[in-house]
Amino acid sequence: METKNIMIVGVGGQGTLLTSRILGGIMTEAGFDVKLSEVHGMAQRGGSVVTFVRYGDRVAEPIVEEGQADVLIAFERLEALRYAHFLKEDGVIVVNDARIDPMPVVSGAAVYPEGILEKLAEKHRIYAVDAMGEAKKLGNPRVFNNVVLGLAARHMDFPKEAWLSTIAKKVPPKTVEINQKAFLLGYENE
Numbered sequence: 001m002e003t004k005n006i007m008i009v010g011v012g013g014q015g016t017l018l019t020s021r022i023l024g025g026i027m028t029e030a031g032f033d034v035k036l037s038e039v040h041g042m043a044q045r046g047g048s049v050v051t052f053v054r055y056g057d058r059v060a061e062p063i064v065e066e067g068q069a070d071v072l073i074a075f076e077r078l079e080a081l082r083y084a085h086f087l088k089e090d091g092v093i094v095v096n097d098a099r100i101d102p103m104p105v106v107s108g109a110a111v112y113p114e115g116i117l118e119k120l121a122e123k124h125r126i127y128a129v130d131a132m133g134e135a136k137k138l139g140n141p142r143v144f145n146n147v148v149l150g151l152a153a154r155h156m157d158f159p160k161e162a163w164l165s166t167i168a169k170k171v172p173p174k175t176v177e178i179n180q181k182a183f184l185l186g187y188e189n190e
Contacts, residue, residue, distance in 0.1 A: 001032070003056035005064040006156075009083045010049055010075030011100050015145035018170065019073065020051040022149065026158050026166040027055040037062035047102075048079060073152045075131075075145060076100045077116040084120055093124050094152040096131040096144060127151055134185045143175070143182035150186025160187060 006023060010016045020036055027034045032055040039050040052064040069087045074080030074095040087093060097117065104110035113119075120126050131147035146167065153163050164180050171179045 001056050003054055003059050004157075005069045005088075006053040006055075006071045006073065006152075007064055007069045007083060007086055008051040008053065008073045008075075009079040010145075011079065011102075012047055012049055014049070014075040015142070016049045016051050016075065019145050019149055020053055022146075022163075022166055022170045023053045025170050026162055027053070029162065029166065030158060032056060033059045035059045035062035048082070050083065071152055071155055073148060075148060078102065078112065080120060080126075081113065081116050084124060087124055091124065092152075092155045093120060093126045094148060094155065095120075095126060095128050096148045097128040098130070098132050127155075129186060129189055131186065134189075135182055138178060138181055138185070140175075140178050140182075143179050146179045146182035147186040147189075150183040151189050153183070153187055160184075163187070 008016045008019050017038060024034050024036050034055045037052040052062055054062060064086060066086050067088060070091050072083060072087050072093045076098050077095060080093055080095040101112055105112045117126060117128055129147060129151050131144040132141055134147045135141045135144035163183060167179050167183055168176045
C-alpha cells in the first residue's frame with residue numbers, strides 16, 4: 001500500500017495528541033507501519049499544534065511534506081486555512097467550524113479573516129461540523145475532537161467497529177462511552 005498522510009492541526013488543549021494516538025492505534029492494529037510526529041508551538045498558551053500521521057506498508061519518515069496530505073483534520077477554521085497548502089489536490093479537509101482567536105487577534109495586532117470555509121472550498125473538498133455544539137449536546141464539550149475524528153473517519157480505510165475499539169483503548173476508562181458517542185455523532189453526520 002502506498003503511504004497515506006494525515007495531518008491534525010489545532011491549538012493547544014484541543015486534543016490533537018489524543019487524536020493522533022487513536023489514529024496511530026487503529027493503523028497499527030490494521031497491520032500498517034505507522035510514524036507519528038508532533039510539533040508543538042506554544043501549545044500551553046493556545047498556539048498551533050500540528051501532528052503528522054503517516055501509514056502504509058513501509059513508512060520511512062514521520063514528516064508530511066507540503067502538497068502530500070490525504071486528509072487534513074482541523075480543530076479550528078484558521079488552523080485549516082493556515083495548513084491547507086499541505087493538502088494533496090484530491091485531499092480532504094475535515095474542519096471543526098469554530099473560531100479561536102490567536103494572540104495577535106486578541107491583542108488587536110491582526111484581524112481574524114472572514115469567509116475561511118468558503119475560501120477553502122474554492123480549492124478543496126471540505127467537510128465542516130459544529131463539533132463543539134454536538135459535544136455540548138452530549139454534555140461534555142471536551143469530546144468535540146472525537147466528533148471531528150468521526151467525520152474524518154468516513155474518508156479513511158477503516159471500519160467503524162475498529163475505530164470504536166481503538167477509542168476504547170486510548171481514552172480514559174471512565175470516558176469510553178461518551179468518546180464513542182461523540183465519534184458516532186461525527187461518523188453519522190451527513
